[in-house]
Amino acid sequence: MGSKRKKTEKQKDFVKKKLKVGKTAAKPxxxxDTSFSSRAISLPNQSLNRKQTSDSLDDKxxxxxxxxxxxxxxxxxxxxxRKEVLSYVEQHLPSNPSLYKNxxxxxxxxxxxxxxxxxxxLxxxxxxxxKNKPGLLDLHLKSIILFIHSAMTHIQPDIRNSSSVKFLAVxxxxxxxxxxxxxxxxxLKSFFTLLAWTLDDNKKSISLAITTSSATGGSTKKARIGHLLVLRKFLAVALFPNDEDLNGSKVIDISNTCMIHPLSGKYLIPSSSRPYAPLKLFAKEMKTKSSSTQNTTNSSSTGIDDGSFSLHDLSTLSxxxxxxxRKVFNDVFLKPMVKNLNNFIKEGGEVGxxxxxILALIEKLKAETKIEK
Known part of the structure; x- marks a missing residue:
């Protein structure tokens, strides 16, 4: 009895009802209802998409x-x-200092x-x-100078002649x-490589420099003018005292300053990070064959006898x-630089x-350090 009732109830779902005239079928x-019309609602202040033109982002x-x-x-x-990107960044430098690192x-x-x-x-x-952030280049000097030295010894003459002048001047x-x-x-060593100069007087180094210069195309006369101009600026900053520091404030000379005790300056915080590095207290030096021969002729190449530096000491000096x-320049770079500059003077023109x-700058240094010509 129960099964027959369930069977009839199931069959009702498949029975098509007869509709009267003007009547519509009952809706399930x-x-x-899909008869409504949809309309887009714009909420710019509540946008969930992170776009660079969105008003929800603040200026930073x-x-x-x-x-x-x-x-x-x-x-x-x-x-x-790449050029357009650099131009855009230059015209839209951010006010947020943290973005300059990127x-x-x-x-x-x-x-x-x-x-x-x-x-x-660039x-x-x-x-x-x-100009916008003074002192910024000091913070990133290590990475910048790495690529500048790479440009000064680059295999392509175009990069070697132009990049070394522009970026080192900056x-x-x-x-x-x-x-x-x-x-x-x-x-300075990169400058010697760039200008095809040698630090040694032996024939092997001279022939190697000539071969390298001819193989890489050398430097044009116009490029040498820029190289010598930057070299003169570099030597002027490196070998002569500056009255002002990076922030424009006067540098205090402790020796001419009145203090409680004459030796008070010895116990102040030094201006350099490694004030005792030139003493080589923790440097292990290995004697080479060339240094032993120089010890028997003139003086020690490690600078022990007469206190002079040699080419082998440059890697451990601060x-x-x-x-x-000044001492490093006078002991190592002075003679070969003067020799090669005299050759440039013979060329005449802007190079000469x-x-x-530069020779006038060197003569000024000699007068201050009382070096005999």
């Missing part, structure tokens, strides 16, 4: 998104795009870029950053004090103070004029 219980967030987006294009395969880190590898226009635009960007102008304290020796830089100005 799960019917959804918008700057960060915008700069990050453009810095991702500095590795684009097209040189035109700018320097992303753009510094373009120092050795293959495009001349990209390198020119030089303009670094100058704008240095560091000399805006971060000269930090540059000469930390990288005086490396930069040049944070002015006296050490710049070489003569």
């Amino acid at each position: 219980d799960n019917h959804t 967030k918008r700057e960060e998104v915008d700069i990050t987006h453009h810095l991702s294009l500095v590795k684009h395969h097209a040189s035109t795009t 700018i320097i880190t992303s753009c510094v590898p373009l120092i050795v870029d293959s495009s001349q226009s990209v390198r020119n635009q 030089s303009s960007l670094l100058i704008a950053c240095a 560091l000399v102008d805006y971060s000269g004090s930090s540059l000469v304290r930390s990288y005086f020796i490396k930069t 040049t944070e103070d002015l006296e050490t830089r 004029r710049e070489a003569n100005s």
